[in-house]
Amino acid sequence: MANLFPKRILEEGTETKMDKINNTCRHTILETLKVVLKDEYEEVLKDPVFGPILAIVENKLVYSGKNIHSFICKQLKVSKLHELWFVFANRPLRFSMQEFYAVTGLKFREEPELDVNNWKSDKGFWSLVLTKNKKINLLIIRDELLKVCNEWTYVDRVRLVYLCVIHGFVIAKDLRVFIPQEFIRLVMDFEKMRMYPRGLRAYDELIASIFKAREDLHLKNSYVLDGFSYALQIWIMEAIPDIGSMVGKKIKKKMTKVRCRNWKGSGKVSYQDITSLESHFDKGQLFPFISSTGSLDAIDNAEFFREDEKNDERVGRIVALIGAKQDWRQFTWEVETLPPNMELSDSEEDDVGEPAVVAEEPAVTTKRGKRKLIDPGAESRKKELLCQWAAEHNSGVSGEMKSFIEGLFTSSFNSFTELVKKDIQERFDKFDNEITLLKEKVSQTTGPSDTVGKDRASEIPCPSETLGKEQEKSSLSPGPSAAKRK
Numbered sequence: 215m216a217n218l219f220p221k222r223i224l225e226e227g228t229e230t231k232m233d234k235i236n237n238t239c240r241h242t243i244l245e246t247l248k249v250v251l252k253d254e255y256e257e258v259l260k261d262p263v264f265g266p267i268l269a270i271v272e273n274k275l276v277y278s279g280k281n282i283h284s285f286i287c288k289q290l291k292v293s294k295l296h297e298l299w300f301v302f303a304n305r306p307l308r309f310s311m312q313e314f315y316a317v318t319g320l321k322f323r324e325e326p327e328l329d330v331n332n333w334k335s336d337k338g339f340w341s342l343v344l345t346k347n348k349k350i351n352l353l354i355i356r357d358e359l360l361k362v363c364n365e366w367t368y369v370d371r372v373r374l375v376y377l378c379v380i381h382g383f384v385i386a387k388d389l390r391v392f393i394p395q396e397f398i399r400l401v402m403d404f405e406k407m408r409m410y411p412r413g414l415r416a417y418d419e420l421i422a423s424i425f426k427a428r429e430d431l432h433l434k435n436s437y438v439l440d441g442f443s444y445a446l447q448i449w450i451m452e453a454i455p456d457i458g459s460m461v462g463k464k465i466k467k468k469m470t471k472v473r474c475r476n477w478k479g480s481g482k483v484s485y486q487d488i489t490s491l492e493s494h495f496d497k498g499q500l501f502p503f504i505s506s507t508g509s510l511d512a513i514d515n516a517e518f519f520r521e522d523e524k525n526d527e528r529v530g531r532i533v534a535l536i537g538a539k540q541d542w543r544q545f546t547w548e549v550e551t552l553p554p555n556m557e558l559s560d561s562e563e564d565d566v567g568e569p570a571v572v573a574e575e576p577a578v579t580t581k582r583g584k585r586k587l588i589d590p591g592a593e594s595r596k597k598e599l600l601c602q603w604a605a606e607h608n609s610g611v612s613g614e615m616k617s618f619i620e621g622l623f624t625s626s627f628n629s630f631t632e633l634v635k636k637d638i639q640e641r642f643d644k645f646d647n648e649i650t651l652l653k654e655k656v657s658q659t660t661g662p663s664d665t666v667g668k669d670r671a672s673e674i675p676c677p678s679e680t681l682g683k684e685q686e687k688s689s690l691s692p693g694p695s696a697a698k699r700k
Contacts (some may be wrong), residue, residue: 217528218528218531219531219547220291220292220526220529221290221291221547221549221550222288222289222291222301222547222548223287223289223290223291223428224431224550225549226301227489228432229287229485230432230434231485232436232437233435233436234436235282235436235437236437236438237439237443238386238439239277239386239443239444240383240386241383243352243355243356243378243382244268244271244382244383245271246360247360247374247375247378250360251371251374253368254368254371255375257375258372258379261408263319264376264379264380266319266474267318267320267383267384267474270444270448270474270477273465273475273478274479275448275462275477275479276461276462276482278461278481280484280485280488281447281457281488282439282450285300285302285450286424286427286431288301290306292528293524293526294523294524294526294529295522296310296417296421297310298424301547302492302495303492303493303495303498303500303542304542304543304545304547306532307501308502308503312503312505313449313503313504313505314413314416314417314449315413315518316452316471316473316505316506317448317449317452317472317474318413318416318472318474319474320412320413320416321409321410321412321413321414322413322414323411323517325410328409329406330399330410331399332399333399333403334402336367336402338366338369338370339366339367339370340373340401340402341402343398344398347395349392350392351390351391352381352382352389353390355377355378359374373401376401376404381393381394381397384412385415385419385441385442386420386440386441386442386443388438416442416445417442419441419442420440420442420443420445420446421441423438423439423443424439444474445474447461448474452473454499454500455499456491456495456498457488458477460481461479461481462477462480463477463478464476464477465477470505470507471506472506502536503536513537
């Protein structure tokens with residue numbers, strides 16, 4: 215089977231567990247804009263092109279670096295320039311411009327008549343930047359421009375938000391990388407900006423970054439991932455719904471267009487979770503192709519054809535077997551042979567150069583302590599899913615036996631539940647009766663304090679009676695003057 219099918223870049227089970235992924239697709243600066251430039255941010259949020267992209271931020275979908283890295287390790291090495299192939303649970307699936315468009319909805323067709331070089335000056339801030347060829351990056355925007363932009367025109371502040379979304383989230387470059395003059399010229403005319411094939415540019419940036427990241431992947435302790443990697447994550451969640459359930463939750467069940475706006479949640483997925491799911495994924499649902507019309511509706515859409523794309527007959531064989539409903543469980547994927555001099559000693563591994571970590575937002579890394587989950591149901595969904603697949607994976611038990619065991623367990627559990635409920639109710643009834651009897655005894659019992667009080671009260675004379683007796687005695691006894699006369 216040599217050369218009939220592409221090979222895996224790493225053998226199954228030997229995928230690296232990266233400590234750090236320096237992701238440049240960050241939304242921290244967008245969160246800042248929501249506060250500092252609230253009105254301008256909401257204006258961009260209503261944009262038909264970039265509004266759905268900002269829905270990722272609005273829905274608080276967590277970035278799953280381990281999920282993305284795990285898939286980068288599961289690649290097949292194909293000769294295609296503009297598409298990637300992966301293997302999950304021995305089953306192949308594709309990520310191409312078609313899948314990227316289904317996730318983002320960003321324009322991918324070139325517009326020959328679109329003139330990106332000419333722009334009209336309005337004598338505002340960005341006109342001055344273009345005229346004087348000033349260099350602006352996201353660091354300058356965050357640390358300097360946001361403090362003085364209140365003096366600008368409203369439209370210039372809206373342009374600032376657009377540039378942060380485009381350069382910092384969609385193209386996703388490092389904070390220190392200067393914004394291309396082409397991007398600034400485009401935001402001078404919003405209609406022209408929307409006509410630009412942003413999806414094509416963003417997809418190519420992401421693919422180039424993934425190609426670079428997979429070089430000597432088994433030797434790296436960390437790497438930088440540029441480009442709109444959120445799109446790759448959402449594609450994984452769409453193509454393998456069980457992974458989607460572990461990471462987040464769909465807002466609407468049947469949404470095929472611009473799928474990035476349809477996910478929310480903050481499920482924490484570990485390498486062990488992914489490995490466990492993959493090992494019990496015999497009958498799991500997986501979509502090798504997705505499109506804006508629906509999963510598997512379009513395998514090779516001519517709209518996404520690229521003239522410089524390379525032909526690879528090995529990929530053609532995979533597509534043919536997918537169409538023939540190939541059972542991939544018994545299929546054996548060959549693995550790329552690593553050069554013999556690629557093994558490093560422990561001391562050499564310590565000297566491997568690592569890219570600088572961007573200071574704005576911490577890298578995706580293993581954290582100590584617990585973080586508060588925005589999606590509290592994520593952990594329960596993940597555990598339920600993994601238990602379900604683990605139970606169904608045992609092929610030594612027949613279907614009838616499974617049904618019998620499930621029925622036995624269900625009936626036993628229901629009986630136990632009723633027994634517990636009955637016992638708890640009896641305890642509450644007994645406790646209620648005891649409280650009632652105690653109240654009755656207390657009401658019938660005369661306390662010693664009451665008796666003592668009554669006795670003492672009978673011994674004390676009434677004030678009126680005492681006063682009368684004293685008056686009577688005074689009238690009978692002679693007064694002082696009478697005694698003297700005697």
